[in-house]
Amino acid sequence: MRILVVEDDKDVGAFVVRGLKEAGHVVELADNGRDGLFMAASEAFDAVILDRMLPGGIDGIRLLETLRAQKNTVPVLILSALADVDERVRGLKAGGDDYLTKPFAFAELLARVEALARRGKGEGPVTKLVVEDLELDLLSRQVKRAGQKIDLQPREFRLLEYLMRHAGQVVTRTMLLEGVWDYHFDPQTNVIDVHVSRLRQKVDKPFPTPLIHTVRNAGYMLRADSA
Amino acid sequence: MTGSHAIPPPPLAGGGWGEGEIVQSAAPSASRRLLRSAGFRFAAVYAVLLAVSAAALALFLWWSTAGLLDRQTTAAIQADAQSLSERFATGGLPALVLTIEDRLTQDIEDDAIYLLIDPSGRRIAGNLEHWPQGAAQNGAWYELPIERAGMRSLAVVESFDLPGRFHLLVGRDVQVRAQLRGLLTDALLWALLVVLAMASFGALVVRSLFRRALANVSATAVAIAGGDFTQRVKLSGRGDEFDQLAETINDMLDRMARLMEGVRAVSNAIAHDLRTPITRARARLEDAAVHADTVAELHAAIERATADLDGIVAVFQALLRIAEIEAGSRRAAFATLDVAPVLADVAELYGAVAEEKGIALTVQMPDETTVFGDRELLQQAVANLVDNAVKFSPSGSAVHLSATSSPAGVEIAVADQGPGIPEVDRVRAAERFFRGESARNTPGSGLGLALVQAVAQLHGGSLRMADAGPGLVAALWLPGHEATARGA
Numbered sequence: 001m002r003i004l005v006v007e008d009d010k011d012v013g014a015f016v017v018r019g020l021k022e023a024g025h026v027v028e029l030a031d032n033g034r035d036g037l038f039m040a041a042s043e044a045f046d047a048v049i050l051d052r053m054l055p056g057g058i059d060g061i062r063l064l065e066t067l068r069a070q071k072n073t074v075p076v077l078i079l080s081a082l083a084d085v086d087e088r089v090r091g092l093k094a095g096g097d098d099y100l101t102k103p104f105a106f107a108e109l110l111a112r113v114e115a116l117a118r119r120g121k122g123e124g125p126v127t128k129l130v131v132e133d134l135e136l137d138l139l140s141r142q143v144k145r146a147g148q149k150i151d152l153q154p155r156e157f158r159l160l161e162y163l164m165r166h167a168g169q170v171v172t173r174t175m176l177l178e179g180v181w182d183y184h185f186d187p188q189t190n191v192i193d194v195h196v197s198r199l200r201q202k203v204d205k206p207f208p209t210p211l212i213h214t215v216r217n218a219g220y221m222l223r224a225d226s227a
Numbered sequence: 228m229t230g231s232h233a234i235p236p237p238p239l240a241g242g243g244w245g246e247g248e249i250v251q252s253a254a255p256s257a258s259r260r261l262l263r264s265a266g267f268r269f270a271a272v273y274a275v276l277l278a279v280s281a282a283a284l285a286l287f288l289w290w291s292t293a294g295l296l297d298r299q300t301t302a303a304i305q306a307d308a309q310s311l312s313e314r315f316a317t318g319g320l321p322a323l324v325l326t327i328e329d330r331l332t333q334d335i336e337d338d339a340i341y342l343l344i345d346p347s348g349r350r351i352a353g354n355l356e357h358w359p360q361g362a363a364q365n366g367a368w369y370e371l372p373i374e375r376a377g378m379r380s381l382a383v384v385e386s387f388d389l390p391g392r393f394h395l396l397v398g399r400d401v402q403v404r405a406q407l408r409g410l411l412t413d414a415l416l417w418a419l420l421v422v423l424a425m426a427s428f429g430a431l432v433v434r435s436l437f438r439r440a441l442a443n444v445s446a447t448a449v450a451i452a453g454g455d456f457t458q459r460v461k462l463s464g465r466g467d468e469f470d471q472l473a474e475t476i477n478d479m480l481d482r483m484a485r486l487m488e489g490v491r492a493v494s495n496a497i498a499h500d501l502r503t504p505i506t507r508a509r510a511r512l513e514d515a516a517v518h519a520d521t522v523a524e525l526h527a528a529i530e531r532a533t534a535d536l537d538g539i540v541a542v543f544q545a546l547l548r549i550a551e552i553e554a555g556s557r558r559a560a561f562a563t564l565d566v567a568p569v570l571a572d573v574a575e576l577y578g579a580v581a582e583e584k585g586i587a588l589t590v591q592m593p594d595e596t597t598v599f600g601d602r603e604l605l606q607q608a609v610a611n612l613v614d615n616a617v618k619f620s621p622s623g624s625a626v627h628l629s630a631t632s633s634p635a636g637v638e639i640a641v642a643d644q645g646p647g648i649p650e651v652d653r654v655r656a657a658e659r660f661f662r663g664e665s666a667r668n669t670p671g672s673g674l675g676l677a678l679v680q681a682v683a684q685l686h687g688g689s690l691r692m693a694d695a696g697p698g699l700v701a702a703l704w705l706p707g708h709e710a711t712a713r714g715a
Contacts, residue, residue, distance in 0.1 A: 084547075084551055183607075188618075188672070194580045
């Protein structure tokens, strides 16, 4: 994927660029708002990682608003030290698709930006999600694996749905909290792990190959091969 | 003066209460400063009002006494002249002379003055020796000194020209009335002087009263500006507007003191509580830099240090979150909401963890529990309470999450059967970074209850902790919509 990073801090910028490149992406870096806007407007990217406080007269919010005013719909992840709820709301209102506060774990950033870039790509309305022999029917709310019906609680169903929609991608605990529970804070206890482990009991345990994998220091991934 | 005028608005700039003596202002001159003094203005207004009303009273008194006498005299003269002219018209000169003489003999008060002269100026009838000088014009009024029976006196007269170039003078001796008027004038002037003196004195009294009422506030403000936060405005105990002002100011000072105390406690806590994980991370990194033999060891040390830093960041985020809540800006996002689904969600989220630990998490709530608040914050507050309960509960015990609704508000209670919090610690349990003895070995930042407390206060409610015997019951009280709207 082609990703644009607009970040003025040299260390953070280099760290993000290196990490994204290692993850197999093509990355461009702009270290001020003016260059960032020029690049975002003139080239095609799959996602933009945007700092808010930028030198060069154009801050992140203005860059984003200008971009959106030009009907540019590139997915934008705002990466900012401004962590207040109000600031988050401002960022999302200006047209941001996701908001991650500094300091951040790279795994979180990578998972979120990949999820953003793939979101809504070519998929029409889906009624059925399939990964390997696992099927999830969104209309009848039924889950089957290898033809065998699996009974899930409503929340387990939504958890599995989220994992399957992001099949092959890393999904962090925070993403699950936000996406499945609509919670925007970190509970002190690792409640998510327990829910995922219960889901595993039902979806993976009775079957020879596991689909839900733990990604160390990052989160979870539902994928077909057990590599 | 009415109450609303008794409390002057503080000046927009320049500081203080306009009391130049107490708060040094940059007034260029003493007179300007005096004019800007609200106390002086009140005193001046008082003095002017008193003087104006006294003057109005004196004028009325004058008009209704001396003025009345004058008017009566004029009316009597006019009536007299009227009847004399009628007599002259019907009976001619002899009848007029007769009438004048008649009148003079019947004049008991001895104040009537008549004089009728012929064209040559000779007296025909009347009690004046000769026509007074200067009283020549027909139908004109004169106030003249006269000489009557060898006595000098003062008279008000009206002169008339009669046919055949006769002249008639009708008047009244007003010597006594003039004396009376003089007395009255003197009395009123003296009274006015007394009133002026009293107005000045009263103005001084008003000014000093005003100053004394404000001096308390000013002295307290000066003391607090100087750093002595224990000072409070003294109340007079009369419960008047100044007392109300003083109470409001004291409430404000109490709140400021609490906030400052909070800030101080937090900065101390940050210094102490963050020092430990920072020291640990630093030690790990330094140790690894010096002693690590393999790349794997180095990696492990860095990873652990990163985890330590993540913990520090989490503490910072929690602190900022609490500060954000306490700042009250979230109140703008308040809406009417049902807490039942919030509780159900939290119970569902923690249900799995509780079950894993062998704890029975039960929920009980009425059908409708409407509050006016911030959904996300309530979610987080309830989650923190349940998180604590589950964390501290032993295996095999129960955690009960319940909501009770009343017209006054909603109480969300979380009861566990854990070790509880000793009574001495309960007051401090919601302080930032406070961790009870039993919690020392449990992971956590000591900020969970502080956040719940902040959320409760933002909603105008409270957090109460009590003994559940055994265990702890933590109750989050949220006042109903009406109460919140009034309180905010």
